[in-house]
Amino acid sequence: MNFTLKIWRQKNVTAKGEMVSYDVSGISADSSFFEMLDTLNQKLIMTGGDPVAFDHDCREGICGTCSLYINGRPHGPAKGVTTCQLHMRAFKDGDTIFIEPWRAKAFPIIRDLIVDRSALDKIIQAGGYVSVNTGGVPDANTIPVPKEKSDSAFDAATCIGCGACVAACSNAAAMLFIGAKVSHLALLPQGRVEAATRVQKMVACMDEQGFGNCSNTYACEFDCPKGISVANIARMNREFLGAKLFSEKERVIKESL
Amino acid sequence: MTRLNARIPEGPVAEKWTAYKSGSKLVNPNNKRKLDIIVIGTGLAGASAAASLGQLGYNVKVFCYQDTPRRAHSIAAQGGINAAKNYPNDGDSAYRLFYDTIKGGDYRAREANVYRLAQVSNQIIDLCVAQGVPFAREYSGLLTNRSFGGAQVSRTFYARGQTGQQLLLGAYSALSRQIAAGTVKLYNRRDVLDMVLVDGKARGIIARNLVTGEIERHAAHAVVLANGGYGNVFFLSTNAMGSNVTPAWSAYRKGAMFANPSFTQIHPTCIPVHGDAQSKLTLMSESLRNDGRIWVPAKMKDVEKLRNKEIKPSDIAEADRDYYLERRYPAFGNLVPRDVASRAAKERCDAGFGVGATGVAVFLDFADAIKRKGHDAIDSLYGNLFQMYEQIVAESPYETPMMIYPAVHYTMGGLWVDYELMTTIPGLYAIGECNFSDHGANRLGASALMQGLADGYFVLPYTIGNYLANEIHTPRFDTASSEFTLAAQAVTDRLKQIKNSGGKESVDNFHRRLGKIMWEYCGMARNDAGLTEALYQITELRQEFARGVKIPGGLDEYNPEIEKACRVADFIELGELMVRDAQQRRESCGGHFREEYQTSEGEALRNDDEFAFVGAWEYSGRDAAAQLHREELQFNEIKLSQRSYK
Numbered sequence: 001m002n003f004t005l006k007i008w009r010q011k012n013v014t015a016k017g018e019m020v021s022y023d024v025s026g027i028s029a030d031s032s033f034f035e036m037l038d039t040l041n042q043k044l045i046m047t048g049g050d051p052v053a054f055d056h057d058c059r060e061g062i063c064g065t066c067s068l069y070i071n072g073r074p075h076g077p078a079k080g081v082t083t084c085q086l087h088m089r090a091f092k093d094g095d096t097i098f099i100e101p102w103r104a105k106a107f108p109i110i111r112d113l114i115v116d117r118s119a120l121d122k123i124i125q126a127g128g129y130v131s132v133n134t135g136g137v138p139d140a141n142t143i144p145v146p147k148e149k150s151d152s153a154f155d156a157a158t159c160i161g162c163g164a165c166v167a168a169c170s171n172a173a174a175m176l177f178i179g180a181k182v183s184h185l186a187l188l189p190q191g192r193v194e195a196a197t198r199v200q201k202m203v204a205c206m207d208e209q210g211f212g213n214c215s216n217t218y219a220c221e222f223d224c225p226k227g228i229s230v231a232n233i234a235r236m237n238r239e240f241l242g243a244k245l246f247s248e249k250e251r252v253i254k255e256s257l
Numbered sequence: 258m259t260r261l262n263a264r265i266p267e268g269p270v271a272e273k274w275t276a277y278k279s280g281s282k283l284v285n286p287n288n289k290r291k292l293d294i295i296v297i298g299t300g301l302a303g304a305s306a307a308a309s310l311g312q313l314g315y316n317v318k319v320f321c322y323q324d325t326p327r328r329a330h331s332i333a334a335q336g337g338i339n340a341a342k343n344y345p346n347d348g349d350s351a352y353r354l355f356y357d358t359i360k361g362g363d364y365r366a367r368e369a370n371v372y373r374l375a376q377v378s379n380q381i382i383d384l385c386v387a388q389g390v391p392f393a394r395e396y397s398g399l400l401t402n403r404s405f406g407g408a409q410v411s412r413t414f415y416a417r418g419q420t421g422q423q424l425l426l427g428a429y430s431a432l433s434r435q436i437a438a439g440t441v442k443l444y445n446r447r448d449v450l451d452m453v454l455v456d457g458k459a460r461g462i463i464a465r466n467l468v469t470g471e472i473e474r475h476a477a478h479a480v481v482l483a484n485g486g487y488g489n490v491f492f493l494s495t496n497a498m499g500s501n502v503t504p505a506w507s508a509y510r511k512g513a514m515f516a517n518p519s520f521t522q523i524h525p526t527c528i529p530v531h532g533d534a535q536s537k538l539t540l541m542s543e544s545l546r547n548d549g550r551i552w553v554p555a556k557m558k559d560v561e562k563l564r565n566k567e568i569k570p571s572d573i574a575e576a577d578r579d580y581y582l583e584r585r586y587p588a589f590g591n592l593v594p595r596d597v598a599s600r601a602a603k604e605r606c607d608a609g610f611g612v613g614a615t616g617v618a619v620f621l622d623f624a625d626a627i628k629r630k631g632h633d634a635i636d637s638l639y640g641n642l643f644q645m646y647e648q649i650v651a652e653s654p655y656e657t658p659m660m661i662y663p664a665v666h667y668t669m670g671g672l673w674v675d676y677e678l679m680t681t682i683p684g685l686y687a688i689g690e691c692n693f694s695d696h697g698a699n700r701l702g703a704s705a706l707m708q709g710l711a712d713g714y715f716v717l718p719y720t721i722g723n724y725l726a727n728e729i730h731t732p733r734f735d736t737a738s739s740e741f742t743l744a745a746q747a748v749t750d751r752l753k754q755i756k757n758s759g760g761k762e763s764v765d766n767f768h769r770r771l772g773k774i775m776w777e778y779c780g781m782a783r784n785d786a787g788l789t790e791a792l793y794q795i796t797e798l799r800q801e802f803a804r805g806v807k808i809p810g811g812l813d814e815y816n817p818e819i820e821k822a823c824r825v826a827d828f829i830e831l832g833e834l835m836v837r838d839a840q841q842r843r844e845s846c847g848g849h850f851r852e853e854y855q856t857s858e859g860e861a862l863r864n865d866d867e868f869a870f871v872g873a874w875e876y877s878g879r880d881a882a883a884q885l886h887r888e889e890l891q892f893n894e895i896k897l898s899q900r901s902y903k
Contacts, residue, residue, distance in 0.1 A: 035535065050809060056498060057330070059498060063329075063497065064328060085649070111815045116324070125436050128430055185389050188391070
């Protein structure tokens with residue numbers, strides 16, 4: 001198969017970027033999107049050009065490293081897959097394909113198609129954990145967890161932290177990402193203890209990092225490669241409101257004493 | 258001649274770990290603050306170690322090449338994690354888990370380490386549940402288990418087909434908490450390119466910032482390697498693209514011995530190679546073999562017709578199919594261990610009976626299972642795997658047999674460590690897949706996750722204290738010292754030399770060529786003549802690489818080609834050592850099959866009299882052959898026997 005690629009090229013965070021056109025030919029329909037880009041890069045290297053920088057690692061859809069905005073969609077046209085699981089048979093021979101990085105204020109561009117997503121790490125560091133140390137925990141079967149809750153927690157926990165939800169959102173909000181972590185832990189008795197403080201810390205950090213807010217377009221769920229549901233955003237909002245109201249009540253009680 | 262001392266504690270095997278912990282030295286909390294530890298890698302072993310050491314109050318610096326610690330390749334593990342909880346009441350115990358691991362490793366692992374692994378396995382499950390890892394549960398709300406990889410007991414805990422992901426996210430959350438607390442400092446997008454020794458002890462590292470190209474010096478009182486396995490020496494493997502041996506290899510060059518490098522595991526159920534542009538391989542859970550039947554055509558004319566697409570697999574009559582595993586191993590059939598199933602597939606393909614466009618694949622057929630159990634039952638068991646297969650291959654396993662072929666998956670070999678997980682360099686530790694210690698010549702399913710977390714959460718935090726207790730008077734190191742300056746200069750020189758070598762061939766090309774040599778001569782089956790040929794070809798490849806490789810871009814910027822070049826240069830040297838190791842081991846054991854050493858029925862033939870040892874290699878300089886040291890294995894608990902699956 002042959003394709004024309006229009007790729008965003010940008011030397012570093014401060015440089016001005018632009019779309020540059022490339023042709024690739026002789027691509028197998030069974031090749032993955034990255035194998036197609038590998039072919040382009042080998043050609044560029046051999047002809048003295050500058051290979052295109054893009055993030056990728058496991059190439060089996062689970063590490064969340066890959067982050068291409070293809071034809072106006074995070075991870076491209078196929079539903080429920082990451083860029084690395086996208087195959088060239090999803091395109092037509094002769095297609096022109098537009099490839100850009102994730103675009104969000106909180107994700108500065110490092111080079112070409114690579115962005116810095118450490119803002120997502122910062123949000124987890126703000127509270128996306130249960131505060132247990134190694135050792136000194138009860139036997140794993142001490143606290144039964146209803147299967148339905150455990151399954152829902154798992155559904156939320158499958159988030160791979162790729163940031164497609166942010167890239168898909170017109171406000172560059174990270175609320176699906178945060179909602180997934182808040183839900184995962186709030187649904188389990190082990191995470192319930194810190195649920196109120198967790199959600200407040202994570203939301204505060206989200207604001208600090210420069211992410212936007214949710215306006216219910218559901219684009220995040222549609223483009224999430226793991227199909228994380230927007231119901232998690234609703235749960236996060238409930239948790240947040242509950243925590244705020246509770247802390248407000250506490251303040252009033254304290255001040256009246 | 259041996260300089261190896263595994264420092265195994267005295268006493269009965271079941272009491273060694275307790276005795277060790279009672280007798281080891283402790284560091285008081287005020288002193289822990291003054292001690293620095295570097296951890297390299299953030300997979301299950303590295304993240305769990307860094308988090309636990311941070312909790313104890315040490316100053317930890319953790320390094321990963323990925324953009325965030327959560328992406329380490331432990332994340333891709335599917336099946337599960339073993340523990341001797343005996344929740345199903347089916348007779349499991351620490352002893353049985355120990356026994357199965359030693360036997361599964363074909364009697365080439367160290368008893369004391371493996372017993373400790375089995376002992377701490379239960380604590381891992383407790384901790385992970387407390388962290389919020391959503392393991393599979395029964396309707397009672399209690400945890401559920403399954404039997405995995407032919408085990409006779411159900412001891413595997415799992416989180417759908419994403420156990421590695423959930424365990425890693427648990428460790429990552431613990432690590433994130435310590436980063437926020439300030440006990441751990443994260444250095445992401447860094448390649449660790451060298452170890453720094455001061456007076457013979459590990460005292461720091463040289464890293465390259467992958468975004469800016471800056472060469473950084475970091476000092477510490479101890480260094481922990483957790484950089485994973487080296488399966489990418491084969492170019493095509495189920496490892497992540499960035500998985501590499503470089504930190505461990507730089508330790509080897511500085512004097513840490515490398516043990517059993519030829520012990521690699523080849524997993525039988527991966528999606529076959531589609532063509533020359535292939536960049537990596539995808540594994541399908543081996544649970545598929547519970548219901549799938551493996552076959553190839555029995556007649557060559559059918560092979561040809563299939564390849565020319567004149568017939569479909571379903572057109573081949575039952576009598577004209579060769580269910581070769583059922584034919585050769587009537588007792589275990591399609592459920593023979595990974596190494597046996599892999600070799601049998603290769604044997605059929607080498608004989609010309611392979612299927613698919615490349616002829617390098619076999620069928621895994623669910624037609625009978627669908628007839629017997631019904632479409633819905635098969636869907637509930639394997640639905641997600643069938644989807645994954647269809648996504649990659651664009652064929653539905655409900656309609657036509659899957660095609661599979663073995664692929665490199667795990668490396669049992671690694672840096673030699675003693676009972677405390679310390680390498681032969683004082684103060685340098687190796688944990689998880691990057692050490693050699695627990696899986697012998699073959700790893701059992703669901704044991705890799707167990708070992709990574711055991712090392713990081715429950716073993717290293719104890720053993721490193723025993724070393725650091727003697728370091729409390731050692732002040733922090735100055736990275737301007739001559740040792741650091743020399744190491745940094747050597748790294749810079751090497752980068753410049755590679756960058757300016759001005760060759761015509763790209764790094765990927767060299768890597769592919771190395772992979773082909775390794776797969777052909779040091780893969781599923783090895784023989785003396787082939788290994789000699791491999792040595793010759795690798796030497797040639799190494800010389801060609803030294804003469805020049807084509808690297809675009811500069812050193813002071815983001816440049817994945819220079820990253821890859823450093824990794825491939827190390828893989829070429831490692832490849833040579835793997836071949837030497839495979840050649841010296843004149844027996845077949847586990848994943849190491851030497852064609853000269855097999856029974857009349859074509860099964861692996863161990864030689865316990867001469868080869869019941871760990872082969873640990875010592876670096877002797879760039880152009881000298883490495884020197885072999887032996888750690889003789891003592892089997893006091895377990896009687897050695899021959900595996901049989903007939």
